[in-house]
Amino acid sequence: MERASGILFPVFSLPSPYGIGDMGQCAYDFVDFLQAAGQKYWQLLPIGPTSYGDSPYQSFSSFAGNPYFIDLEALFKRGLITAAEKEAAKRPVGDIDYGEMYETRYPLLKKAFLRAKEKGEEHRAFLDEQHMWLHDYALFMACKSYFGGKAWTAWPEDIRLRYHNAMAYYRDILREDVEFHIFLQKEFYDQWFALRDYAAKRGVRIIGDLPIYVPMDSTDVWAAPELFQLDEKGVPKGVAGVPPDYFNADGQLWGNPLYDWDRMRQDGYAWWMRRMGACAKLFDMTRIDHFRGLASYWAVPYGDETARGGAWIEGPGMDFVEALHRNLPDYPIIAEDLGFLTDDVRRLLSASGYPGMKVLQFAFDSREPSDYLPHTYPRSCVCYTGTHDNTTLQAWFNEAKADDAAYAREYLGLSQEEGYCRGMIRGGMGSVADLFVACMQDYLETGAKTRINTPGTVGKNWRYRMQAGDCSAALAQRIAAMVKLYGR
Secondary structure, eight states, rough: SSSSEEEEEEESSSSSSSSSSSSSHHHHHHHHHHHTTTTEEEEEOSSSOGHHHHHHHBSSSSSSOOGGOOOOHHHHHTTSSSSSHHTOOOOOSSSSOHHHHHHHHHHHHHHHHHHHHHHOOOHHHHHTTTHHHHHHHHHHHHHHHHTTTTTGGSOOOHHTTTTTHHHHHHHHHHHHHHHHHHHHHHHHHHHHHHHHHHHTTTEEEEEEEEEESOOSHHHHHOOGGGBBBBTTSSSSSSSEEOOOOOSSSTTTEEEEEOOOOHHHHHSHHHHHHHHHHHHHOOOOOOOOTGGGGGGGEEEETOOOOTTTTOOOEEOOHHHHHHHHHHSTOOOEEEOOOSOOOOHHHHHHHHTTOOOOEHHHHTTTTTTTTTOOGGGOOSSSSEEEEETTOOOHHHHHHHHSSSSHHHHHHHHOOOOTTTTTTHHHHHHHTTOSSSSSEEEEEHHTOOOGGGGGOOOOOSSSSOOOOOOOOOOOOHHHHHHHHHHHTTOO
16 A cells, blocks of 8 residues: 555535535535645545435445435436425535435435436346346335335345245336336446545545445345345344443444354355455445454344353454455455454454554553554554544544643644644654544544544434535645655
8 A cells, every 4th residue: 555645524424415425516625625735535434325323334225326325416317316305405505404414315316317318228237237236126115115114124025035936026016116226226336436436536545344244124134144144034133233341341242243254154144245346346446344353343132232142253354354355355445453453463463454444542541551652663554543433633632631632742742733633634644654644623623523433322323414615725734734745
């Protein structure tokens, strides 16, 4: 990996005038800002359609794109929505209201679909190209609407268990809705590849983010239950989480079904290879979330209310990584090796050759021993100011223990004159890490209200949006000057 820097910022946080960040002009403007700031990478959060809790890490599909990100201006230019409909979709740039998005955006997109159908637009080539996942996904989403939004585990037995006659029946009676979801994915993919091509021409590469687990209520589990640890009734035998630590006495209970790694090993992890292959087409590099779960994973008995009763189970380890090397020999991957690290994780990371992550906020946290101090970094790593699960740097300095903040000031030579956020960024930018990534909020020096996610909570996460004009020319020049200073 070359010495470079990038910015972590989710698509949904872009300042589109349509209620949520999208692949419209706001995304192209952000790419221009990255180029002007000397940034070579734009790191994203997962871009799939979100389910309960609005988390991008809980998606209905590992392969589909989020329809909310479809640019309405592009639909208007093609005559698929009217000027009045486009104007009615505009909202002040503020926090995302997902409830309103669900109630208003899908009906508008349905109008666009029906007009495209009247125009005779065809999606056969796209359907053929993406047939490995798209048929199942479109039927899954159509059935979900038909059954009032219920999880597939609450559907009638015939379609829940995918009986052949039931699959044919629902494809027939829900034909238009199935076609609607195919249309949405075609629009998403076309717009995504146009945006990615624009970024590539400006020297900006895109880093995707791959959640290691999928939710129970997903096409992935419904279409291939044999790949997961489920009983004969389709109930999980155990679910994913992480054990208690310095930060959470109960651990974190994620609730995702666990993979049947023995079954996956039999066909060379074919489902995973398709999943990673899709990432390689969408992104220039991918971060695998919770990489440590490939070495060993925390399995919690199904029905437990906390993660305390879990146990470590051996994962697929190097056998899986070698399959990745065979199938995607030159594709760059970042291993998210945060959390409770054990020797098996360290050995796997070393043997994989993938760079791990170093988070500056963790470097000065006295609650646990730190290997995140910049003087300990190897070159082959990615240094972050924080992640989507951290508060902003500005808030960290306000909320951290006095001794921790004092340690950071002393270690990095911070001053009020320079600004603590700028000094912390300087510490990462000047480190030996091949890649340095800062959260956009840390360049903007914003407070706790702009935090993306607080783990273990629901209701107020994934909502932050940057204001139009925040990506100023002056800020780009200041970032570019630091890039030049530290050879990134």
